[in-house]
Amino acid sequence: MPPTPKNAGAPGRGANARMTETFMASTVIGAGITIEGEITTDEDVVVAGTVRGKVTAKEAVTIEAGATVEADVSGGSLAIAGSLTGNVTAVERVDLQSGSRVIGNVKAARVTIADGAQFKGNVDMDV
Amino acid sequence: MAQARIHSRSDDAREARIGGAARVRGRIHGDGALIVEGHVEGDVAIAGELTVLAGASIEGDSVEAESATIGGSLEGDVVAKGPVRLVAGARVRGNLRGSAVSIEEGARFSGRLDCEFDLPQELTDAAHAEERGRAGARR
């Protein structure tokens, strides 16, 4: 799934981040990488690999197709195309995209569950 | 026990040189610089710069100098006030201490580096917490 506009260019950030470390790079957990533990960031996060633990971001969290997240995730907004087991909390919105598989409770001001998304849990839009 | 004394007069800091065909057994100490092209078996204590060229060797317990550039073989602890530099081709075994220790890619080295510095607070805080835990487990 193409990344949300906020994360546009995130896959290409690797090279940029290496050349100039002065700007605040977003966090990208690539396909071959597993994080065992908690991730906390003021910025956005793109997960294409595996996270077991917890993810807390201030900005957008993107869980790409193929990603495996076994964690509670909270962020400014969440776009999920992969597999997530855990509770999901967003300030603005949570989008479960087609092909995603989410088991856990979702809490956000706006929630969309696309056709083809698999979801099991509670939805709380009462902000 | 005889010692090799290669003195450089302090008011004329000439450099001393141990040529490629020379083999010295004994302690070397002096005020000036020392260039080793041959083979030294013994401690070295000089006030100047030490250079060990490729193909040369020093085998001792203690090698002291103002600074050291090692391109050959060295076995022993190196203590310098200034920089210690291992260049490609060096083969060194021993501990290194200096104001700035550097090892070039291609140098072979086995030993400790002991620079005096502090890690960022965040890493040392975590370290102390862990040390306390480990110490408790040990006892």
Place this chain on the structure above:
Amino acid sequence: MATDVSIIGQSARVHGRVVGTADVEVLGFVDGGVAVTGSVTVGVHAMVGAGIQGRRVVVRGAVRGDLVGSEAVVVEEGARVVGDVRAPSVAIAPGALVRGFVQAGEPDQAPLARAAEGARAVSTPAVAARVAAKSQAAAPVATTPRAAAAHPPQARATNTAVAAAASPARPQGARPATAVPARHPPAVAATPPASAPRHPPPPIVPALKKSRGQMAKRRER
């Protein structure tokens, strides 16, 4: 879509480990260490609180833990590392601050092809202790950087004199102040034949002309 380089952003903190098969660039904080089969880069402002394992490890920031590279470890100027460094190729730039044991190149080859080192090591316990304390040929790569009490097996201790002298040397290496225990038992490279010839003696400086017997006596003092 799948990125080749994973990035722990500058404002990101990972309380846990980063493992995997890809390349990783740490620009933020990781307290549990990194173990990947790809390359690892630690940025200037980054901090890693445990060991780093990778194919090629480049450190520009602060690391409290061992750096182990299957190909190379590069510690650049401004980096601060408290921990052991081990790789076939190690480069430590001037201005890099490292405190720990460094093994650059193959550990089982003595820098000097001298049989005397092995022979001397058994000559007296005092000399053996000195060799033991000083020679730190690395044991096989340790996987837990902070196993302070763990002693990797001595693959190459070939004589008991060196092995016996090693025991007192070990505890003094396990300094609680840093997470870098000198847990490397001394290892004589190979079993050198006591009578292995050195280079044919070139002309000895006349003032120092000595017999080898006298030399041995001097060493035993």
